[in-house]
Amino acid sequence: MIATVEEARLERGILVGLDRGERDFEESFKELAQLASSAGAVIVEKLVQKMSSPTAPYYIGKGKAEEIAEICRQKKVSFVLFNEELSPIQCRNLSALFGCKVLDRTQLILDIFAQRAKTxxxxxxxxxxxxxxxxxxxxxxxxxxxxxxxxxxxxxxxxxxxxxxxxxxxxxxxxxxxxxxxxKKTRFIQRSSRQKLPWPTACLVGYTNAGKSTLFNRLTNSHVLVEDKLFATLDPTIRLFEFSGGYKIFLSDTVGFIQKLPHHLIESFKATLEEVTEADLLIHLVDISHPWAETQINEVNKVLEQIGAIHKPTILVWNKIDLVNTSGLIKRRIEEYPGSVPISAATGFGCENLLVKIAEWLKSQRRFLSLKLPLERTDIVAKLHRIGSGIVTDYQPDGIWVYGWIPLSLSSFLEQFDGATGIYRNGISEGH
The missing domain is CATH 1.10.287 (Helix Hairpins)
Structure with missing residues (x-):
């Protein structure tokens, strides 16, 4: 029978894991318990079978399966949850033997997503x-x-x-x-509307429960749902954030990633994940207090590689430094990942340094402009004041001289006008 976690909510269940000697098994199994808790299940027993590989009929071997079946009868559980995806034959055999519902990790994640999806x-x-x-x-x-x-x-x-x-x-x-x-078409239209504005997009990515929504709310003064649960946020949210000095950026909060993220989800969430693939900058949040932080970085990078976003400019952010008891760990992490930024999204500590880092990147995406426009092109002057920063205009009898910082996207367009050969990047002349 096909079981859903919705049916199993608040029901008693057993967790079963197969330890094949993998380095991250313990963390993965612990994460399974968190997923079950997020789904509303009550776990009464956790069982681990050590084997080099699963068996075809029962996954954990018939002897262990029969032992679990006896525990099911004694503790009157209504479901058994496995740490990896089961085959149809394994599900059928185990369901018949246990006399209750059998769930696997993939099914659990899918059901949690079903509970959290709002749009x-x-x-x-x-x-x-x-x-x-x-x-x-x-x-x-x-x-x-x-x-x-x-x-x-x-x-x-x-x-x-x-x-x-x-x-x-x-x-x-x-x-x-x-x-x-x-x-997808609607998202493309919305994205095209944003792209008509010269502001780049930064996307918050990271392992689930790394604090992306907390940081998003702090930076944009929004009220995205924040919970200490896995996959609390599913639907992407985008806000325009303005820095002092006139710089602006679209900031996007997206779904978190996890170990063994079902390929069905990656396939189905392509429309949502396009916000990541189309972003100009990725802000990768990592929970520095988590014992498996590096594993989580690798898992996020695997998904980014799958969707073709691994080579995008990225700022690595060590979040939750308020939960770390020693400054030595923070120092070591920064040394291991040069250019990374330690912050606490919950308290706001270090967020100013992150904003400086983002502003530095934004500045690298701009050019210093010095050109002369025809007197009748006041429309361009108005546009430059709207989208540029530090724009200064000087009206002369033979034209309008304009100075200031503009987005890269406008550079080629403005080169058609007199004096536009004086376009600079970070104060270094690229022309004459």
Whole structure:
């Protein structure tokens, strides 16, 4: 039977992990307990089986599975949760043996996403991911109607119902993909509207619960939901942030990443993750107090590589320094990652240094302008005052002289005017 965490909410369950000697197993298993807690489940037992590889029929071996089945009966649990994705055969065998629902890590994450999605886009993406996960597992639903042998004369109602359901799911997947294409078009239009303005976009990325939404709220004075839970934020939020001196930047808060992030989610959330791929700057938040901070950095980088955003300009930010008892750790982290910035998004400590870092990057994306415009081109003068910084105008009988900092995107356009050969970058002449 296909179980959902929604059904298992507030129910008693058992966590099961397979330790194959991997370095990050302990952290991954601990994270599974946090995920279960985020979903509202009550865990009564945690069991670990040490094996070099899973077995095909029961994943953890029949002997261990039978032991867990006895615990299920004794403690009257309603579900058993595994740390890795199970095959359809493993799910079927374990469900029959345990007599209760069997969930895996992927299914749990999908269900948490389903609980947290608020927008139409988010709900569409989650539904698509769930259907992509369900499709190869359909056979589990109809084993009570199917027959054990194949061939002529053995095609019973189970197979018929299975094919009907498979066709319906495929049709629904096709419909959801079409709807998400419309969402993608809408996002493209919104992004194009932003791109008409000369302000770059910075995107907050990082492991789930690293503090992205807390920092976003502090910088933009917004009220995005902040909870000490995994995947508290799913739907992206974008605000325009203004620095002193006239610099502006669009800041985007996005979904957090996690170990073994289901590929169904990455596939379904492409429209959302485009905010990352289209960003000009990534601000990668890391929880410095977490014992597996480096593992989390690597996991985030894996997803960035998958979506083609790994080579974007990035500022690494060590968040939650208020939870660290020693300054030695902070110093070591900065030495290991030159250019990184330590902050506490909760208290605001260090955020000014982060803003200086962002402003430095923004300045590198601008040119110092010195040119003469025709007297009738007051429209360009108005635009430069609107989008530039430190703009000074000098009206002369033969034209309008303009000085100041402008975005790179305008440089080539303005070179057509007299005097535009004096465009500078960071005070160093590129022309005459």
């Amino acid at each position: 139409k886009e988010g709900k569409l993406q989650i539904e698509l991911a769930q259907l992509l996960y369900l499709l190869p597992r359909l056979t589990r639903l109809w084993t009570h109607l199917s027959r054990q042998t194949g061939g002529i004369g053995t095609r019973g109602p189970g197979e018929t119902q299975l094919e009907v359901d498979r066709r319906r799911i495929l049709e629904k997947i096709h419909r959801l993909k079409k709807e998400l294409e419309e969402v």
